[in-house]
Structure formats: C-alpha cells, structure tokens
Amino acid sequence: xxxxxxxxxxxxxxxxxxxxxxxxxxxxxxxxxxxxxxxxxxxxxxxxxxxxxxxxxxxxxxxxxxxxxxxxxxxxxxxxxxxxxxxxxxxxxxxxxxxxxxxxxxxxxxxxxxxxxxxxxxxxxxxxxxxxxxxxxxxxxxxxxxxxxxxxxxxxxxxxxxxxxxxxxxxxxxxxxxxxxxxxxxxxxxxxxxxxxxxxxxxxxxxxxxxxxxxxxxxxxxxxxxxxxxxxxxxxxxxxxxxxxxxxxxxxxxxxxxxxxxxxxxxxxxxxxxxxxxxxxxxxxxxxxxxxxxxxxx
Amino acid sequence: xxxxxxxxxxxxxxxxxxxxxxxxxxxxxxxxxxxxxxxxxxxxxxxxxxxxxxxxxxxxxxxxxxxxxxxxxxxxxxxxxxxxxxxxxxxxxxxxxxxxxxxxxxxxxxxxxxxxxxxxxxxxxxxxxxxxxxxxxxxxxxxxxxxxxxxxxxxxxxxxxxxxxxxxxxxxxxxxxxxxxxxxxxxxxxxxxxxxxxxxxxxxxxxxxxxxxxxxxxxxxxxxxxxxxxxxxxxxxxxxxxxxxxxxxxxxxxxxxxxxxxxxxxxxxxxxxxxxxxxxxxxxxxxxxxxxxxxxxxxxxxxxxxxxxxxxxxxxxxxxxxxxxxxxxxxxxxxxxxxxxxxxxxxxxxxxxxxxxxxxxxxxxxxxxxxxxxxxxxxxxxxxxxxxxxxxxxxxxxxxxxxxxxxxxxxxxxxxxxxxxxxxxxxxxxxxxxxxxxxxxxxxxxxxxxxxxxxxxxxxxxxxxxxxxxxxxxxxxxxxxxxxxxxxxxxxxxxxxxxxxxxxxxxxxxxxxxxxxxxxxxxxxxxxxxxxxxxxxxxxxxxxxxxxxxxxxxxxxxxxxxxxxxxxxxxxxxxxxxxxxxxxxxxxxxxxxxxxxxxxxxxxxxxxxxxxxxxxxxxxxxxxxxxxxxxxxxxxxxxxxxxxxxxxxxxxxxxxxxxxxxxxxxxxxxxxx
Numbered sequence: 001x002x003x004x005x006x007x008x009x010x011x012x013x014x015x016x017x018x019x020x021x022x023x024x025x026x027x028x029x030x031x032x033x034x035x036x037x038x039x040x041x042x043x044x045x046x047x048x049x050x051x052x053x054x055x056x057x058x059x060x061x062x063x064x065x066x067x068x069x070x071x072x073x074x075x076x077x078x079x080x081x082x083x084x085x086x087x088x089x090x091x092x093x094x095x096x097x098x099x100x101x102x103x104x105x106x107x108x109x110x111x112x113x114x115x116x117x118x119x120x121x122x123x124x125x126x127x128x129x130x131x132x133x134x135x136x137x138x139x140x141x142x143x144x145x146x147x148x149x150x151x152x153x154x155x156x157x158x159x160x161x162x163x164x165x166x167x168x169x170x171x172x173x174x175x176x177x178x179x180x181x182x183x184x185x186x187x188x189x190x191x192x193x194x195x196x197x198x199x200x201x202x203x204x205x206x207x208x209x210x211x212x213x214x215x216x217x218x219x220x221x222x223x224x225x226x227x228x229x230x231x232x233x234x235x236x237x238x239x240x241x242x243x244x245x246x247x248x249x250x251x252x253x254x255x256x257x258x259x260x261x262x263x264x265x266x267x268x269x270x271x272x273x274x275x276x277x278x279x280x281x282x283x284x285x286x287x288x289x290x291x292x293x294x295x296x297x298x
Numbered sequence: 299x300x301x302x303x304x305x306x307x308x309x310x311x312x313x314x315x316x317x318x319x320x321x322x323x324x325x326x327x328x329x330x331x332x333x334x335x336x337x338x339x340x341x342x343x344x345x346x347x348x349x350x351x352x353x354x355x356x357x358x359x360x361x362x363x364x365x366x367x368x369x370x371x372x373x374x375x376x377x378x379x380x381x382x383x384x385x386x387x388x389x390x391x392x393x394x395x396x397x398x399x400x401x402x403x404x405x406x407x408x409x410x411x412x413x414x415x416x417x418x419x420x421x422x423x424x425x426x427x428x429x430x431x432x433x434x435x436x437x438x439x440x441x442x443x444x445x446x447x448x449x450x451x452x453x454x455x456x457x458x459x460x461x462x463x464x465x466x467x468x469x470x471x472x473x474x475x476x477x478x479x480x481x482x483x484x485x486x487x488x489x490x491x492x493x494x495x496x497x498x499x500x501x502x503x504x505x506x507x508x509x510x511x512x513x514x515x516x517x518x519x520x521x522x523x524x525x526x527x528x529x530x531x532x533x534x535x536x537x538x539x540x541x542x543x544x545x546x547x548x549x550x551x552x553x554x555x556x557x558x559x560x561x562x563x564x565x566x567x568x569x570x571x572x573x574x575x576x577x578x579x580x581x582x583x584x585x586x587x588x589x590x591x592x593x594x595x596x597x598x599x600x601x602x603x604x605x606x607x608x609x610x611x612x613x614x615x616x617x618x619x620x621x622x623x624x625x626x627x628x629x630x631x632x633x634x635x636x637x638x639x640x641x642x643x644x645x646x647x648x649x650x651x652x653x654x655x656x657x658x659x660x661x662x663x664x665x666x667x668x669x670x671x672x673x674x675x676x677x678x679x680x681x682x683x684x685x686x687x688x689x690x691x692x693x694x695x696x697x698x699x700x701x702x703x704x705x706x707x708x709x710x711x712x713x714x715x716x717x718x719x720x721x722x723x724x725x726x727x728x729x730x731x732x733x734x735x736x737x738x739x740x741x742x743x744x745x746x747x748x749x750x751x752x753x754x755x756x757x758x759x760x761x762x763x764x765x766x767x768x769x770x771x772x773x774x775x776x777x778x779x780x781x782x783x784x785x786x787x788x789x790x791x792x793x794x795x796x797x798x799x800x801x802x803x804x805x806x807x808x809x810x811x812x813x814x815x816x817x818x819x820x821x822x823x824x825x826x827x828x829x830x831x832x833x834x835x836x837x838x839x840x841x842x843x844x845x846x847x848x849x850x851x852x853x854x855x856x857x858x859x860x861x862x863x864x865x866x867x868x869x870x871x872x873x874x875x876x877x878x879x880x881x882x883x884x885x886x887x888x889x890x891x892x893x894x895x896x897x898x899x900x901x902x903x904x905x906x907x908x909x910x911x912x913x914x915x916x917x918x919x920x921x922x923x924x925x926x927x928x929x930x931x932x933x934x935x936x937x938x939x940x941x942x943x944x945x946x947x948x949x950x951x952x953x954x955x956x957x958x959x960x961x962x963x964x965x966x967x968x969x970x971x
Contacts, residue, residue, distance in 0.1 A: 011582060045400060045581070048400075048403075048404040049403060049404060050399065050400045050403045050404050050581045051580070051581045051582060052580065052581070067408045067409065069406045069407060069408055069411070070406075072404070072405070072406035073406040076404075077404055079397075079400055079401075079404075081397055083397040083398055083400060083401035085318075085322055087322065088322070095314070095318075096314055096315070096318050098314070099312070099313060099314020099315070099317070099318075100312065100314050100315075100405055100406055100407070101406065
C-alpha cells in the first residue's frame, strides 16, 4: 500500500504539492488525474525518490521511500520521458536493470521479445518514440516490480500496443498482486483499467475514491418536467444543468435513487438516471474548482 | 549479475553501475591509457632499445631517467588538471539534465551509493592506467639495466596523487554545477581564484597607495592555487661539476612529494565534502547554473566583486587614468567599480534565473554590492588602513630585503637593527617629503634613485614598498632629505656587504672572472680572464678592506663623478653554497671604482692588471661609444652628401681615368678631350 500524507514539495516559493494526501491500496490500479500543472509528475518523482519532500510523508508498506534501497528494489517507474544512455541498446540497458533489480527475470525478458518486436541490439536513440516506450515497458516488466509507477505510460503507442501493454500490466496485477499508480490524461483508457481514482488540482487532492464509488456518488439525469415547470427548480442540488428542447440534463452529486427521489415531487414526465464517465466526473468536479471550458468569443 | 550491497544498509556501492561506467565511457578511458602507454613504456623502449648506437649506454639511461622525472613533474601537473576535469565531467554529467537525474535517483541505490560508485569508477580507471604504465615501464627498465627505480616510484606517486587531487576537486565543483559547461568553468575559476584576486588587490594597491608594491604571492595563496604550487614543487634540480658539466642523477635531485601528499589529503577532504553537498543537492536543480541553493548568493556577489576588481580596474585604467594622466580619483574609481560590478552581478543573476528580466528581482542585492564597492573606493581614496603612511618600527622588523638603484644597484637582506633603523628613517623621510608635497610625487630634480623595501616583521607579516626619489645637488646638502639619507646608506659597509652572499651561505669560492674592455678602436670590444680560488680569496679580502675603509658606495649620487671613477669591468666570483649537494655553482659580481685602492693593488698583485689603466671607466666607455657614434654619423652624412651632391639632371659616365662624357638633359655639351 502506498500512503501519501500531507506531502508538501516546494520549488523555491512555489508549492507544487501543497499537502497531498492519498492512499493507493495494495493490488489496486490507481489512476491519478488532474489538469496540467496539478502536480502529478512531481508527486510521481517524489514517490520514486527522485525529489525529496519538504513536508509530510510518503510511505510504501509503512516504510518511507526516500533513500530506501530495499523498497526501491521492489518498485519501478516509467516516467513520461523515459531515460536511456545515449549509446545503449535495449540489451545494454537490460544488463543494468538486471544488476539493479534482484527480481529481474531473464525468462520474462526472452518471452517479452514476442510482445515487443524490436531489435534489442539497436541503439535505443534510433528507435521511434513509440518503440522507446515499448522498450521501457519491456525492461520494466522484467523487473517483476511489486509497485509500478507510470507517468503517461501509453503516450506514443499505437492502439494495438496500448492494449498489449495494458494486458501485460493487468496480468501482473491479477497474478502477482502488483500495485499500479498511473497518471494519465487519457481518462477513457483509465476508466477501463483503474479501480481507484484520485483527482489532483493545484497541488491538492480534490477527491479520491474507488471508481464505482465515484460513479455511484454522481449521477446524470435526463428529465422532462411538466409544462408548468419551465426552469429547473432552485431547490434541487444541481452541479450542472443544460437544456435541449424540453429535455433537461442535470448533474447531481447523489446516487441514482436519491436523485430520483428528489425529482419525484415535481412529477417529471420523463426521468432517466445515466452513470457518468470518468471524463465527465473529472470535468464536473474540476468545474466546481473553477476549471472548466470557457465560452470565449474570438 | 546482481548488485552487491557493500554497506550495512542500502547499497553504498553498485557493482552494476560501476561496470556500466567502465563500459559506457570506454573510449575516454582507452584514450587515457593509450596516452600514458605511449608517453612512458613505448618511448622508454624506443630510447633504451632503439638503434642509438652512437649514444653511450650511461647517457641513454640518464636520458631515460631525465624524461621520466620531467614527465612526473610539471607535465604530470598539466595532465592531472585536464584529466581530473574530464573524468569528473564524464562521470557526473548525469546530474545536469532532469531526465538523467530522474533515472539515476529512482534506481535502488542511495545517493551515497551513486556518488561513491561513480567516484570510484574514475579512481579505478586512472589507478589501473598508472599501475599498468608503471609495471610495463619497470619491466623495460629492468631489462635495460636501469637501476634507479625510485624515479619510477616518483612518477607513479606524483601523477596518481595529483590526478586524485584534481579529480576530487573537479568532482567537488561538479556538485555545485547544474549545467555540464558550468562545471569546467567553476573548476577553472577556483583553480586560479586565489592568485587572481590577490593580484587584482595588489594592482589596486599599487594604483592608489603611494609606494605600495607587492606582487608577491603569499604562501597561503600559492597553496590555494594547486597547479601553480605543484608545478613549482615538482621542478627537479640539476647537479653540475666545476666545469659546468651535468652530474649523473642522484636521489636528492628527485623532487620531494610533500606537496603532492598534502594535496592528495586535501583531495580526500574535498571528496567527503562533495559527498555531503551531493546528499543535500536537490534533484530539481538539474539545469541550473548553480545547483546548490546556499551557493547562489555567493555566486552572485562573487561574480560581481570579481568583475568589479578586474573589469573595473581595466575600465578605470582605460578611461580616467588616460584622461587625468595618472592622477588617481576615488570617485572615478567608484564609478568604474560599481558599473562593472553591477554588470557582473546582474550577469550572474541572469545565469541563475535563466532570464534577462532580473533587474527588478535583484535590485536589493545590487544596491548592497554597489554600496560595498563605493565604500571600497572611498576607503582606497582615503587610505583608511594607513597603507601609505605605514612605516614599521625598526624594533618590529625581523629582516629587510632592500634594493637601492642609483648608478649602481645594491640589494640584499639585512637583520642588523641599526641599519634597519637607518632604512626606516629613510622611509619616513620619503613620506615626510611626500606629505610636504601635498601627497603628490615630486618628479623635479636632476637625477633619481630607486628604493625598494620589503620588511619581514616579527609577527610574520610583511610590508613592501618602493619609491623613486628625484633629487638635485641641493637636496644632498640637507642631511634629513631622502637623497642624503640614501647616500649615507649607499656608502654604509653593512649595505655594501649585504650585496654579497650572506656569511655562512658560502661553502667555498671556486674562482672568478674579470672582464676587460678594449677601447682603442672605433668601437669597444670585450674580453675576460678567469682566475683561481686563491686569487678570489685575495681579491675578496682586499674588497672587504675597501668596504670597511669607506671606499665603497661613493659617487653614487653624483653621476659625473660616478662615471669618471667607476669601472665598467665586471668582477665575478664563483662559489658553492653550504648544504647544496647538487654541485651547482653560484656567482656574484661586484662593481668597483678608483676609490677601491686595496682591490686595485690586489688585482695588480694577482697579475690581472698591470695598473689601473688596464681598466675602463664608464666615462671612457661612453667616450668611445660617443666617438664611434660621431664617426658613424660623419660617414653617414658624407654618404648622404655624396648621394645628393650632383645635379639631378647630370650623370657622369666614365671610368677611372675620368669622365668620358657629361650628359645634360636634352643636350650634349662636350666630348672626349
């Protein structure tokens, strides 16, 4: 389990992480989402021991990460811009990873050659961005990590390779109980793989829940009110409302039953509760935090 | 191949990373190895086993020893400076980009482990290279019959100690650099900073303080300039026999390695300090010019002060000094210092912030710097430390190095309190005259004398001053004038004897040489004769008698009398120094005049001159030169006259029997008579 408590990270005067608290349960796939500049990459760098923190704590299995060699042997990350030595081939990098991570599996390395059709003797710098990303997954998955930290992991991968990569990662989650923390802006993809989600904004966690809790906790309603009700009643706790003809689309921070119960006094002609996508939840939650698409006339 | 943990907890050394360092940068390591193999064993093999049939075997061996000693000396210091920097740049370059920092620090190795692994990789490379070079060269020497293996030991310890120090120093600098090019810049600056700042302060002192002269590099500053100190301390000495031939190398000619040892220890301390800085260095500082937060103000103000002292003085010399013909002005100096200081300060700020928009950000620091520079200028102008008027109390002076250059030059070291007191009186008289002249140097007078005074005080401090005193005949009549006091000192036996080698330093005199001039021709010619040790002793005895009798140092303040009486013939004595086993021969020369009656008699008795007419005074020499010049000028004038004498329109055509025809432009006026 990863426990991040009141973590603060400052760059001179600017607090990139301003008291972040979140928990990644063991064996979970945790999606870390947030707008640009929210502090996701900074949090990941703190979690992997690259940056020291200025306050709070970051614990993995109850132990602090900072300078904890034994712990870092069990966790590995793939940053957004994966680093490799300029002249190195995948094979050269493999030798370094093999020396660094005790659990490194040569058997898996050989098996994954099928999944990643790349010449392991070519200098990595000559590979395309997508192939470099494949190389990163190849080597990382061979380390058999207990904790896998991914920052924009499938950027640059083609749709087939995305599925391939997620399939391999999720296999590790189910078979080996690997805990995955993944930061991405691709919310549709995260929705398919994550079971927990945390939303980060301005260096703070806005909310974190399991995906099902999150979806249970917010609902989209399509409602047609009787003719005498022209506007959405002000008493309803609506986060967002829009109208197309007589059909009102309402977003409420309630579960479906509670929302329907609130509507019933108004005798709607039609009322239908639809679950929200992760992208919609993200947009409406951040809309509440003054981060929304603005209507700007150019 | 799993990473081995060599520390109790957490990897302090990563074998995988170490091997990665060795394999990844192999071209650099190979280049270093090949360089040394070529410089040492290959060249030694060629020298000792090559077809040098015309060279004596002993000479070959001597040459081989000489080469290795030279390579282990200054050459190795230069190599170590460059190699230390290159190795540190290579192994710690990962600290300069965010990606590589992220990669390295996410690995399961503690920061100590990363540092120690990379650091040891560098050490291992140069140690292996040096050991292999040592082994191969030793084998070649053993096969060639070279016995003096201590020279090889000297080379090995010298190059290894120096490389270790400069490598540690460069690693220390690398800990502060967030950019790859900042590291060699810091390294270069720190290598020469102490001596540079010292010389800039001396230059400022010389500009502002009357008489201030000090270009000496204090011992501490020398130690803080490692390349300079090591270069000096590793210079070998040579032994010579009485014929000036070089003696075979002996172990006492091999330079000591004390300085190398001290620097190697300092290197170890710097390595530990570098590790401490590394542990506190923040990962996000990659890409910053200065990667350590607390060093940033030091960088900002340091660049400002250095720019002010160097560029500011340059600007002042180019502008105000030129404009005012050398009349120093503290306000103008302050303007130059502040202007250049702020350029340096804001330049540093721009580098730190990676932005040109720094003027609003750093104005407070700039104001502080400007205030300090104005205070410095004002302090110099007002001489708040009393540098100009400082004359040490004679009782506080341990020794005095002096030079008095009138027509002859005398210099030496004095410890005699009475004579030192005479010099301090002269020093005070010079300052009294300067004060009386409204603190302006008086350049009026017929003649001048140069006086240099380097006091070493009992406290260990030193005071160095030099002055040019201009004087006229009237000044010599005033017993309290600087000129008069200088004249007294010039005729003092103590001063005269101080110009000769110090008592106790001479083991024995080995001979001498007297120079002759032949002024009988249109231009003079020189010749000379050697004499033996006994003659040297006799001549020196006579010389001492003359000094004690007050015959020495006369006429020094009277140019005409000096030229009339002083001989141009140089008398040189050769001697060996006590305790110097190098076999080196030292020499000293004396200038003498017609007043040296005892010496003239001794020269006659030694058969070196028949009488004083065999000697040539400066006046005679000058007459001869003048005569030659006059004759030369006359010949040139005649040639010029001859060239331009005929009418340009006429040309004389003819042979030895006279002209056959005179052609005048456009007409023929005559023919053969």
